[in-house]
Amino acid sequence: MTDILDTYPTTIPAALERAAIDFPHRGIGIFDGRGRQVERRTYAQFWENAKEVGARIATLGIEPREPVIIALPTSWEWLLAWWGVLLAGGWPVAASGAGAIAAAEAQFDKVDAIMKTLRCRRIISSEGFRQQALDHGNQWANDRVLTVREILDLTPQPGFQPSMGHPEETAFLQLTSGSTGLPRAVMISHLGAMHNAVASSIVIGTPQGAPAHQWAQSMVSWLPLYHDMGLIGCLMLSIATGLDVWMLRPPTFLARPKLWLQQLGSRGKTFTPSPNFGYQLALERIRPGQLDGLDLSKWKAALTGAEMIRPETVKAFCEAFEPHGFDPRAFRPCYGLAEATLAVTCDTRGEGVRTLPKPEGADSGYGLAEIVSNGGPIDATEVVIRALNGRKLPENCVGEVCVKGPGVFNGYFLDETATAGALVDGWLQTGDLGFLADSELYLTGRTKDVLIVHGQNLMPDELEQLADGVTGGGGLMRSAAFSVAAGAQGESVVLVVETSQTDSPSLQGLEQEIRSQIGRQIGLPLADVVFVKRGRIPRTSSGKVQRSEIRQIYIDGAL
Amino acid sequence: MTKKESALAVVAKVSGKDPEELTPDAELVANLGMDSAKALELLVELEDQLEIEFSDEDAAKLNTVGDILAFVERLES
Numbered sequence: 001m002t003d004i005l006d007t008y009p010t011t012i013p014a015a016l017e018r019a020a021i022d023f024p025h026r027g028i029g030i031f032d033g034r035g036r037q038v039e040r041r042t043y044a045q046f047w048e049n050a051k052e053v054g055a056r057i058a059t060l061g062i063e064p065r066e067p068v069i070i071a072l073p074t075s076w077e078w079l080l081a082w083w084g085v086l087l088a089g090g091w092p093v094a095a096s097g098a099g100a101i102a103a104a105e106a107q108f109d110k111v112d113a114i115m116k117t118l119r120c121r122r123i124i125s126s127e128g129f130r131q132q133a134l135d136h137g138n139q140w141a142n143d144r145v146l147t148v149r150e151i152l153d154l155t156p157q158p159g160f161q162p163s164m165g166h167p168e169e170t171a172f173l174q175l176t177s178g179s180t181g182l183p184r185a186v187m188i189s190h191l192g193a194m195h196n197a198v199a200s201s202i203v204i205g206t207p208q209g210a211p212a213h214q215w216a217q218s219m220v221s222w223l224p225l226y227h228d229m230g231l232i233g234c235l236m237l238s239i240a241t242g243l244d245v246w247m248l249r250p251p252t253f254l255a256r257p258k259l260w261l262q263q264l265g266s267r268g269k270t271f272t273p274s275p276n277f278g279y280q281l282a283l284e285r286i287r288p289g290q291l292d293g294l295d296l297s298k299w300k301a302a303l304t305g306a307e308m309i310r311p312e313t314v315k316a317f318c319e320a321f322e323p324h325g326f327d328p329r330a331f332r333p334c335y336g337l338a339e340a341t342l343a344v345t346c347d348t349r350g351e352g353v354r355t356l357p358k359p360e361g362a363d364s365g366y367g368l369a370e371i372v373s374n375g376g377p378i379d380a381t382e383v384v385i386r387a388l389n390g391r392k393l394p395e396n397c398v399g400e401v402c403v404k405g406p407g408v409f410n411g412y413f414l415d416e417t418a419t420a421g422a423l424v425d426g427w428l429q430t431g432d433l434g435f436l437a438d439s440e441l442y443l444t445g446r447t448k449d450v451l452i453v454h455g456q457n458l459m460p461d462e463l464e465q466l467a468d469g470v471t472g473g474g475g476l477m478r479s480a481a482f483s484v485a486a487g488a489q490g491e492s493v494v495l496v497v498e499t500s501q502t503d504s505p506s507l508q509g510l511e512q513e514i515r516s517q518i519g520r521q522i523g524l525p526l527a528d529v530v531f532v533k534r535g536r537i538p539r540t541s542s543g544k545v546q547r548s549e550i551r552q553i554y555i556d557g558a559l
Numbered sequence: 560m561t562k563k564e565s566a567l568a569v570v571a572k573v574s575g576k577d578p579e580e581l582t583p584d585a586e587l588v589a590n591l592g593m594d595s596a597k598a599l600e601l602l603v604e605l606e607d608q609l610e611i612e613f614s615d616e617d618a619a620k621l622n623t624v625g626d627i628l629a630f631v632e633r634l635e636s
Contacts, residue, residue, distance in 0.1 A: 033615070128616065255599040281596055454594070512589070519588030520622060523595055 004379050008198050008240060011165035011190035012172075013087055015197075015240045020047035023242030028235075030076060035252040035259040039076060043239070046079070053080045053148070054087030054163075055156035060122070060146075062090040064163075067118045067173055067185070067413070071095045071111060071125040074225055074249045077148040081124040082225075084151065086172065089163035093118065093173040093185060094226035096456075108136045113182050114175065115140060118413060122146060167191035170410050174228055176338040177450050177457035184418060187410035192341040195406040196232055197240040199378040200343045204271055204301050204332065207350025213241030216300065217268030220246045222253030222260050222278065227455070229306050232342040233273045257282040258290055264299045265324075271301035273334070275455030276490050279304065280313045283320050297325030303346070304353075305334035306455040308443075309372045312488040314353045328352050335374035335441055339428055341407035345383060345441045347375035356437055358444060359396050368485055371442040374434075381405030383441055384427075385434065395436045398444055403428040449547050451483045451493055453524065458493075460547060463524070466517045467497050471510060480537050482551040484527070492527035496550055496559065498534045507531050530559050562609055566631045569608050570624060573601045583625030591624075605631075 009015040019026065020043045027042035041049065062068065068085045070092055072078040078094075085092040095114060111133075114120065123145050133141035165171055171193060173185040198211075205212035219238050223230030225247075238245035246263050253260050261282060264270060279302070304314070318328040331353050334346040347354075355370040377383045384392050385399040393399045408428045411419035422429055431448035434441055451458040460481035467481075468474035477498040483491035495514065501507055511529045518524055536559075538549040553559055560568075571578050574591040587593045593601065602613050605627070611634055613621075621627055 251595075251599055254596045255603045277596070285600060454596070515589035516586055517589075519586050523588055523598075525588050525592040525594050 004198055004202065005191075005195055008194060010167040010194055012193055012236070012239075013162055013164045015194060015236070016043065016047050016050065016083070017164075019043035019239050019242050026242050026244050028079065028238070029244070029246045030074060030079075031246075031248045031252060031259070033073070033249055033252055035248060035256055038246070041076070043242070046083075049080055050083035050087055051160075051162050052156065053084030053151060055160035056151050056154040057084045057088040057090070058157040058160050059154050060088075062088050062122075064089045065170070066090045067093045067120050069093050069095050069111065069114060069118075069120055069123040069125075070226075071123055071129055072148075073251075074230075074247055077126070078225060081148055081151075082172075085124070086165075087162035091170065091173050093120070093175060094231065095123075095175060096224065096226045108133055108138050110183070112138060112140075114185075115144070117182055118173070118185055120144075124148065124151070165190045167194075173413055174231070174338045175226065176228075177459050184415060185413040186338045187413050188338075188341055189410055192407045192409065193232055193236050194240055195380070196341040196343055196378075197236040199380070199407075200233060200237055200346070201241050203334075203343070203346040203348050203375075203378050204303065206348035207329070208300065211241070212271055212301065213237075213243050216243060216270055218244040218246060218270045220248075220260065220263045220267055220270055220272045222248040222250055223273065224250045227306070228336070228338045228342045229273055229275075229455070233303070253278070254281065257285050261286065261291065261294060261296070261321075265294045265296050267298075269298045269300055271299065271303070271330075273303035273305065275306040276304055276308060276310050276313050277454045279317045280310070280488055280490075283313065283317050286320075291324055295325045296321055297327070299326060300330055301332050302326075302330045303332050303334050305336060305374070307452045308485065308490045309333050309353065309374075310488050310490055311353055311355060311370065311372065316488070318352075333372055333374045335432075335443060337430055337432070339409045339422060339430065340381075340403050340405070341409065343378050343407070344381060344401075344403050344405075344430075345375045345377050347373060347440075349375075356442055359398060359435055368444070371435075371444055373437075374441045374443055376440050377403075377405070378407075381407065383436070385436055386429075393435075395438075398433055398435045400447060401430045401432045401434050401441065401443070403430060449482070451481065451491060453483070453491055453493065458522070458524065462522060463493070463495060463518055464545070466521055467495055467514050470513045470517055471497060471499050473498060477534050478537050478539070478545050480545045480547050480550045482547045482554075484551065484555060486527060493524060494528045494530065494551075494554060495526050496530045496532055496537060496554065498537060499531050500534060501531070530554070532559060562631045562635050563628050565609055566605060566627055567624075569604045570601065570627065573597065573604050581624045583623065583628065585624045586622055587624070588622075 009018050024044035029038045029040035031038045068090045070081045082092040130145040167190050170187040171190040175183040201212045221234040329350050332347045336343040354373045382404045384402050387399050404427050433445040434443040463481040464479045467479040479497040481495050486492035538546040
């Protein structure tokens with residue numbers, strides 16, 4: 001089943017150890033926050049540094065498999081913290097950083113929730129984070145936060161041997177959205193991570209006739225390392241295959257997308273993944289003339305996944321950058337999820353983005369008529385489409401996407417109920433909807449209510465709770481948050497709110513307050529806020545709001 | 560043009576809103592419809608046009624148009 005790993009390491013620490021020996025001069029370059037300076041360390045240096053940090057973290061008395069949160073931006077501190085915990089035998093858990101602007105308030109509540117859910121004793125973060133946590137009144141700020149600098153000051157454990165892991169064992173935890181807004185911790189195995197990294201390189205390179213790492217010099221990425229696409233698709237892939245990797249911080253990219261393109265034009269034969277909105281942003285923000293001299297002809301693969309792929313974005317991106325050498329066939333749709341480690345399918349034809357019309361009678365959750373192909377399954381991975389009753393469906397029928405393969409997770413940490421809901425007989429029930437055609441997967445929507453904005457998962461519950469807090473609802477009066485396709489922007493979020501108010505000024509006041517709360521707590525601008533009478537939002541017999549029903553009513557224009 | 564006037568002009572340009580909507584309590588996310596990418600675009604434009612720099616701590620505290628103007632004003636003094 002995992003023949004492709006015959007000549008590759010099967011645990012994450014073994015991968016870095018091997019890279020240090022076989023690719024000692026390749027390595028990782030990380031840009032600072034302004035995108036001006038890059039600090040590069042070879043794999044040989046990084047392996048030594050990681051062991052040094054591991055030896056010091058070991059003196060803290062980390063239990064085997066103890067989760068330790070890493071709350072740091074993309075940086076050498078992050079890498080040393082994450083790997084130090086791994087090599088000390090703990091489970092690193094990367095948490096997202098605070099928003100760059102506004103939305104900082106929810107950050108500490110989230111970390112609180114994660115610490116409680118995972119029964120976590122320690123967070124590795126920055127002095128600034130500790131101070132802000134103190135200011136915010138978080139009790140753990142002093143006892144549990146540790147900086148990398150403080151770790152480096154510790155005495156190494158005598159005779160320390162790095163924990164090299166076992167292939168089937170859980171290596172680390174990947175946070176993903178749960179149904180009540182609290183993140184779930186996906187248990188990812190060493191073998192899952194390594195197989196996914198190598199299998200990804202193979203499918204990325206298929207149109208070129210050889211795995212990507214055999215012809216590429218490098219990878220470039222702006223993706224966050226607390227997200228599976230960044231952690232597995234960029235970091236693990238590069239370490240497992242000995243590629244150079246160049247990383248920008250997400251806010252650096254968001255502020256100056258041109259930096260990403262400049263990297264893609266100056267690192268030899270290269271490839272990169274990004275959600276659709278990254279390509280859209282580059283397109284919108286880069287002005288003609290800013291790219292004089294940029295040559296994108298060595299950028300061989302532009303993977304697109306993690307959120308809805310918009311053909312309009314792809315078309316416009318190709319038009320804008322073909323004059324600079326970008327090959328439209330470089331666009332490679334893919335599909336994956338944290339519960340499958342990362343990649344499940346990937347386009348291997350290299351003919352650009354292809355679509356099929358939505359099948360007859362299928363209700364596409366997003367309201368789309370043309371569906372993008374996400375390609376076929378990666379090595380040793382099966383994808384089937386199942387009806388609600390579990391029956392396997394033939395091609396061209398829409399149902400739930402189910403996955404089996406080496407990347408399927410070991411379960412949700414400390415949440416057996418959720419695990420039992422997702423893992424059935426070794427099959428991962430993804431909660432995504434789609435159909436197969438010619439053995440390729442076409443995604444049409446989700447049964448899960450999760451919203452995906454800018455490649456990040458967001459739970460509608462959070463928005464609804466905030467809205468209910470403003471209107472005094474949540475009991476008989478409910479609200480529903482859902483996403484709709486919004487052209488090149490991907491998904492945008494609509495909130496429908498039941499209220500007994502009817503006069504315009506009151507409703508305007510409510511809307512302002514709702515938008516303000518959601519803006520400050522979550523940093524999300526709402527596309528639309530619609531007020532309706534009590535009871536307008538369909539509910540199940542047990543009183544649960546039926547988001548997909550009200551979404552359909554909204555899309556039909558019947559609100 | 561004072562720095563404050565320049566700042567308002569940048570906010571208007573980036574948000575696409577009329578100057579009348581840029582009241583001091585207008586919230587960047589809730590009223591001007593900014594998401595994290597737009598907000599960063601705004602910061603970068605302000606930095607480039609006004610030749611100032613925001614630290615991460617500064618940026619995290621900017622919720623309204625008024626916050627931006629107050630920041631710019633502090634720099635001028």
